[in-house]
Amino acid sequence: MRILGISAFYHDSAAALIEDGVILAAAQEERFTRKKHDPGFPSKAIEYCLEEAKINMADVDYVAFYDKPFLKFERLLETYLSFAPRGFRSFKTAIPVWLKEKLFQKDFLRKEFKKYDPDFDWMNKLLFAEHHQSHAASAFYPSPFEEAVVLTMDGVGEWATTSVAIGRSNKMEMVKEIHFPHSLGLLYSAFTYYTGFRVNSGEYKVMGLAPYGEPKYKDLIMDNIIDVKEDGSFRLDMSYFNYCTGLTMTNDKFANLFGKPVRGRDGDDLEQFHMDIAASIQAVTEEVVLRLTRSLAEEYGIKNLCLAGGVALNCVANGKILRDGAFENIWVQPAAGDAGGALGAAATAYYHHLGNNRHIDTTKMDAMSGSYLGPAYEQKDIEVRLAKAGAIFTVLSDDEITNSTADAMASERAIGWMQGRMEFGPRALGGRSIIADPRSPKMQKTLNLKVKYRESFRPFAPSVLAEDVGEWFQHDQESPYMLMVADVAKAKQIAMSEEQKSLFGIEKLNVPRSEIPAVTHVDYSARIQTIHAETNPRFHAVVSAFKQRTGCPVSVNTSFNVRGEPIVNTPEDAFRCFMGTELDNLVIGNCFLKKEDQDEKLKLDYKNAFELD
Template sequence: MYILGISAFFHDSAACLLKDDEIIAAAQEERFSRLKNDESFPVQAISWCLKFAGIELTDVDHVVFYEKPFLKFERLLETHLNFAPFGLNAFLKSLPVWLKDKLFIKKNINAQLHQINPLWGKNSGILFADHHQSHAASAFFPSPFNDAVILTVDGVGEWSTTTVSKGSGNQIELIKEIRFPHSLGLLYAAFTAYLGFKVNSDEYKVMGLAAYGQPEYTTLIYQQLVDVKTDGSFWMDMTYFNYCAGLTMTNKKFHRLFGADPRRPDEDVSQFHKDIACSIQKVTEEIMLSLVRNVFQQYPAENLCMAGGVALNCVINTAILKHSGFKNIWIQPAAGDAGGAIGAAFTIYYQYLEKERQITLNKDKMKNALLGPAFTEIEVEEALAAENLSWNRPSDFYVELAQCLSDGKVVGYFKGRMEFGPRALGCRSILADPRNADMQQVLNQKIKFRESFRPFAPAILEEFADDYFFDMQHSPYMLFVAQTITDNVPAIKHIDGTARVQTVNAADHPDFYKVIHAFYELTGCPLVINTSFNVMNEPVVCSPQDAIRCFKQTNMDVLAIEGMLVYK
């Protein structure tokens, strides 16, 4: 049985193909269209998933969309009625889009699928899952747990912004929720916009910037913006925000509260901005901890699963891991809306069709998130030849690659199936030597072309993790931080002494393990810098052509692609 899960029309569109309960393929549309966070219908991602599986669209038994548009339109109408006459311009701007596309989404999905395969009926059945149900399913059903509490936190789905559910076997039961407009994700997004960054895209920049500041404004935020109850629930004073009735996240009252207008994207980051980032990071962490601790007290369990955009905040995830009471935490690596495609597909298989769920102890169903396209050596050679690039195929590829890294070269690494989700995990990565104190500046300014405050993550051989980081746990998806123990890897240490760590073992990620192990044998250092293979404001590379283009347009020294080395 094949099930096609789809997320689209908000941000980070994606497709996922299940064969029974196995994820065969999953990919984000942005990787093909090259438009970061592409929200359009994932035609190319769907087409690739079908091609990879060797099936036609007509072989798919069920197609499911990750949210319910009518409920979302209901929220739009009720919100504008509640805030009328304010927000009329925003309402009039959004209404044509809904009436033309989003409200009749079933018809539009079928039309798009018919374009992919004319044999697909224009009136075929499409199933719909609730937005936060899709998030919860993406967190629980691929996890290695038979029973767990599930927490989903994001901006907003249809109405929900935060949900708590219980997962058992093949069923998920919603326990409680917090509804729009009160949203921890939108609170964080409001400060993201205020700091001059892009909403639904740059929240991780706020997290990185926070370490440079002091929490000078936490009291003000609690006093004026958000009221946290004893059970961890919260209420926001909407007179400071504009996202319900306007086209911006914050208003003049918000700006007066903090004594400054929003930062322009081209404006220098001041200490004020760093303190603002630190303050909202601290408030969000405290609210999340309060919420999770209360959930643990009410529903004691060993296991917690998490999804939704806020679950990509690895600093908060680490605080929850250490202080919530839950023994085990599993977070969907594509915790944002892209992962909704996975959750929607699993919802149909397990809950709608009531199929039995089998788990493997200590092993999830995500296949290390390596669920995207791979390319043959012939395809790579043709792409290199088309760009008149010379390459060699060394007899010991990993040894020569390790020597490049040890010599201070920056390497674009491309091998195997592309990652699903926002993190590069060793298949579409830029690698460098973490012992070089100048490497962070080199990567930010000459390779990634991004802000200087942005840190870089280490990928470490799992067996050495405790030698370099305090309280380090299994972390294959780079979703937790840890304090560094040593000073001999300065390039991966953030200003607060932490690093967002990826642990790599030979069983789950054999190729990337060989890369790091070769570097360890040469240098005695069992970790490398691992950052995504892209430049700022572009998606991670997907194809050999993408990788070559990025290699040529930056000051990268070496392209290591499917066993071949290309030198500048």
């Protein structure tokens, strides 16, 4: 039985295909269209899924959509009626779009899918899950747990913003919800907006900025903006926000509380104040999440926790949940945002709606195949594509590719690394990555300013051989999806001098914190990915070869793109990014490229090629 799941029309549209319970393929539409967070109908992602399975749409048994448009429309109307007459401008903007497109999404979807197969019975084969049900299903069904508490936290679905489900075998029951407008995700997004970053993409920046500040405003936030109960349930004081009725996230009352206006987006006026604000909202988020998880562990007595929704991408909070110990085991969906809803919708249809049995393969970490669920390219195809693009490359054997890449890393060269299937979700996990030597004290600044073209404060993640993680980090578990933060091991840290301790904010950036400074944040933390030979043998082999040369089993790993650009998908995408940045090498399949060998005429200016993210 084949189920195609799709998410669309908000942000990060995606498609996923399940066959007899096995996840065959999943990808975001943005990777094909090259439009960051593409919200459109995921036609190219659907085509990829069908192609990967070598089937046509006629071979699909059901199509599942990740939310229920009518319930969203109900929430929109009720919200505007509740706040009327305020918000008429926003209402006037939104309603025509809903009436023209979103309210009739079911008919729109039928028409789109009939383009693939005019004879398919869409009236009976098109299924709809609820938004948080899709998120929860994406976390529980691929997890390695027979039973788990499933916590979903995001901006908003139809009505739910935070929900709890109990998953057992092939069934999942939604048991608790907090409803819009009270939302932890929207609270974090409000502070993203206030600190001058883009909502729905800049939340990572707030999390990365937080360690440069002190949570001076935590009590102010909890005393005025959010009322949090002991069990983690919460309510927001909506008089500080504008997202229900306006075209902005916050209002003047919000700004007056903190004594400064909204920062101009991505301006040059990033101050210690903004770092302290980031630290404060991060601390509030962690407080809420820890109260939730502790109360859920006590109430249900289940040892396993699954997480999904956009807030589950807050890997600092995830690491604190793990170390808190209320749950013995935690599993986070790597595509925790809306893209993962496509997979969750398909899983909901297959297990919950149709009642199919669920089998957990105990020989594997989970059912996600390392999240390598996107397109891959055959060696001959890579060579043809690169030659057509004008690239100069050498074709090497498997051992030669491993050794040449490890040598380049050890020589402090920045490498574009494209191997195997593309990752599903926002993290690059060694399939579409930029890799480099983490021991280099200049590498973080170099990659941020000369390759990624983004803010210098943003940290890079370490990818570490799974067998060595405990020696280098205060973490002794698998973290294959880069969704856990832990400190660098004490033995690897470099103590700060008294003079260094007196530094503030961004001044701390260039102070080496450990033996691997390129991946150590200012608070000695790191966003860890463990590399497993079972799911990514080539990446594991390269980092193993680097370890043989240097004694260090760690690589810098950041996504293969510049800021504002989707992660590369095709060899052509990779070559363009290589030629538009100051990357030194490009390795695709068995093709090895050096920047100095390339035609100068093919160089591009990627610095301003994409909008700020």
